[in-house]
Amino acid sequence: MSIMPPEPSPGLDLETAPLLVRDWIVHRFPDALQWFVHHLLSITVILTVFGLFFAFTTIAERKLLARLQNRLGPNRSGLPWFRSLKLWGLTQPFADAIKAITKEDVVPAAADKVLHFLAPVVIVAFSLLGFAVLPFGRHLIPVELDAAILYFFAAGTATELAIFMAGWGSRNKYSLLSAMRALAQLISYELPLILSVVPVILVTGTLSTRDIALAQGGWTWGVLPHWHVFTPWGFAGFLIFLVAALAESNRSPFDLPEAESELIAGHLTEYSGFKYALFFMAEYFGLTALSGLGVTLFLGGWQAPFAILEIIPSYLWFMGKLAGMIVFFIWIRGTLLRLRIDQLTRLSWKFLVPLALLNLGNAAFWALTPGWTGPLALARWAVSAAIVIVPFVLLGRRLTAGYAPRTYRYAA
Amino acid sequence: MTLALLLIAFLLLGAAVAAMLSRNLIHSALLLVGAWAGIAAFYLWAGAEFVAFAQVLVYVGAVSMVVLFAVLLTRQGATAAPVEFDSVKRMIGGLITAGGVAGVLLGAILGTPMDVTAAPPPAAISVRQLGAQLMGPHAAALLIVGVILTVALLGAIVIAAVDKPEDPAP
Numbered sequence: 001m002s003i004m005p006p007e008p009s010p011g012l013d014l015e016t017a018p019l020l021v022r023d024w025i026v027h028r029f030p031d032a033l034q035w036f037v038h039h040l041l042s043i044t045v046i047l048t049v050f051g052l053f054f055a056f057t058t059i060a061e062r063k064l065l066a067r068l069q070n071r072l073g074p075n076r077s078g079l080p081w082f083r084s085l086k087l088w089g090l091t092q093p094f095a096d097a098i099k100a101i102t103k104e105d106v107v108p109a110a111a112d113k114v115l116h117f118l119a120p121v122v123i124v125a126f127s128l129l130g131f132a133v134l135p136f137g138r139h140l141i142p143v144e145l146d147a148a149i150l151y152f153f154a155a156g157t158a159t160e161l162a163i164f165m166a167g168w169g170s171r172n173k174y175s176l177l178s179a180m181r182a183l184a185q186l187i188s189y190e191l192p193l194i195l196s197v198v199p200v201i202l203v204t205g206t207l208s209t210r211d212i213a214l215a216q217g218g219w220t221w222g223v224l225p226h227w228h229v230f231t232p233w234g235f236a237g238f239l240i241f242l243v244a245a246l247a248e249s250n251r252s253p254f255d256l257p258e259a260e261s262e263l264i265a266g267h268l269t270e271y272s273g274f275k276y277a278l279f280f281m282a283e284y285f286g287l288t289a290l291s292g293l294g295v296t297l298f299l300g301g302w303q304a305p306f307a308i309l310e311i312i313p314s315y316l317w318f319m320g321k322l323a324g325m326i327v328f329f330i331w332i333r334g335t336l337l338r339l340r341i342d343q344l345t346r347l348s349w350k351f352l353v354p355l356a357l358l359n360l361g362n363a364a365f366w367a368l369t370p371g372w373t374g375p376l377a378l379a380r381w382a383v384s385a386a387i388v389i390v391p392f393v394l395l396g397r398r399l400t401a402g403y404a405p406r407t408y409r410y411a412a
Numbered sequence: 413m414t415l416a417l418l419l420i421a422f423l424l425l426g427a428a429v430a431a432m433l434s435r436n437l438i439h440s441a442l443l444l445v446g447a448w449a450g451i452a453a454f455y456l457w458a459g460a461e462f463v464a465f466a467q468v469l470v471y472v473g474a475v476s477m478v479v480l481f482a483v484l485l486t487r488q489g490a491t492a493a494p495v496e497f498d499s500v501k502r503m504i505g506g507l508i509t510a511g512g513v514a515g516v517l518l519g520a521i522l523g524t525p526m527d528v529t530a531a532p533p534p535a536a537i538s539v540r541q542l543g544a545q546l547m548g549p550h551a552a553a554l555l556i557v558g559v560i561l562t563v564a565l566l567g568a569i570v571i572a573a574v575d576k577p578e579d580p581a582p
Contacts, residue, residue, distance in 0.1 A: 112438075115438075115439075115442070145461065146461060146462075146538050146539050147461050147462045147465055147539045150462065150465040150466065150469065150539075151461075151465050153469060154465040154466075154468035154469045154472075154473070155468075157468060157469060157472055157473025157474075158472065158473075160473065160477060161442070161445060161472070161476060164477075164480055165442070168438060168484075180484075183477065183481075187477065190473075205540075206539075206540070207539050
């Protein structure tokens, strides 16, 4: 069901090594159980790898944010029996996990107990589903689906339900208000997110993530990789995707649902202990899965940037690009200020959605003109770039008219 | 395979019955979402991947939000539905509606030829074939649906919009 048969290769091949290990383990079991063990192994590996990835994302985020704010960040936690070993505080996430598990779980007396319990479970379960269709390497894809992109977005929709359940089940006016706010945000940004993905499907002509990653192989003149981000429509689509992904995963500068100065902690107000940790986890899993999708669709997936670098296994390239995306998101969090709710929805409906629709037309132009070579290739690039830049400038000017440049009355 | 179908059918009908019996409107709405997810599971069982994912995307993702928002905005916090007996007229109306729907469904079920075992299993249709069908022979239907949805969206904006000046520039 999942993976292409690995080509026989002499000696140790890092590219297919994970598959060989998996097949070796699977063949230890009786034939009737093999399909089950096969999938159980995929699930275990995803849970382990991305569980650890989540743990180290939290510590990386705390450290990087601290450095951006001229602090040191967590640097005290070491190992329990080796006090002299500090490890730069890298064991902090495990200490956090133990703390979250041992904390008291408070459920409000008036809460809807079932929904209050169900919300964190649903959100974590569904945020993990998206990983199933990401191609992590040339031969590594947990489930190969014909309609993988559709599956990815379908799996993500349950997040909205879970946030509603959390907000309503808590019986707290701040929870409910912020759940409504979160839903408005998620629904607003789902549109630019999906519209920014459609051009890729249009040009590659497939919904399968494996084929989209494969379509980005090769180099122009041996240097420029055929990644979608290096085309005008791909670049515009990638930027829209980045903004929408930030908003979909409630990250700063779109962390309005959790605006602590207005809404305490949003729909998480009445959650404590491990249930809070589950929400936290789901947020990071969602961000990681979306970043993985962005890497697959725009940044060439598991493809290496230069032919000579293909000696590094493809899954390492994928994880490297994924880590790069996450660090970029942390950098954004340390840099930008939070938006107001009306600015947030205006940005989506008046700016991103029209640009994404135009970009769809741009991709159609690109898909219709693959025969423009030689000097015509320059014209193709120029037209495509113009379709991106001109509306961007015009729309941006019109929307900010009267707001900028900002005048400071009291500061010099 | 039959066992899976029975399990799906049991969960689907269970969620639907519970949604009908629950006196808490929010619970009813969420159980209804569960029933929709069950329908998606049934599509998956039948091998229609694309339709199943579309079902989840549209019903579990979007229609559920419309239902929940409608409940919250119209009931003003009172989410328990009345259970008392209202009037004889209402009861008769309810019975007639329920009977009509049941009759139509029964007629459709009984009118369908059930000899599916005789037919060879159809080959799985890829998304590409589905897209070619939608964009080729059925392009007109697709365009009409698109226009209807756009008109509905514009209508909703026109009804909901209040002509107020945006906050003035500082």
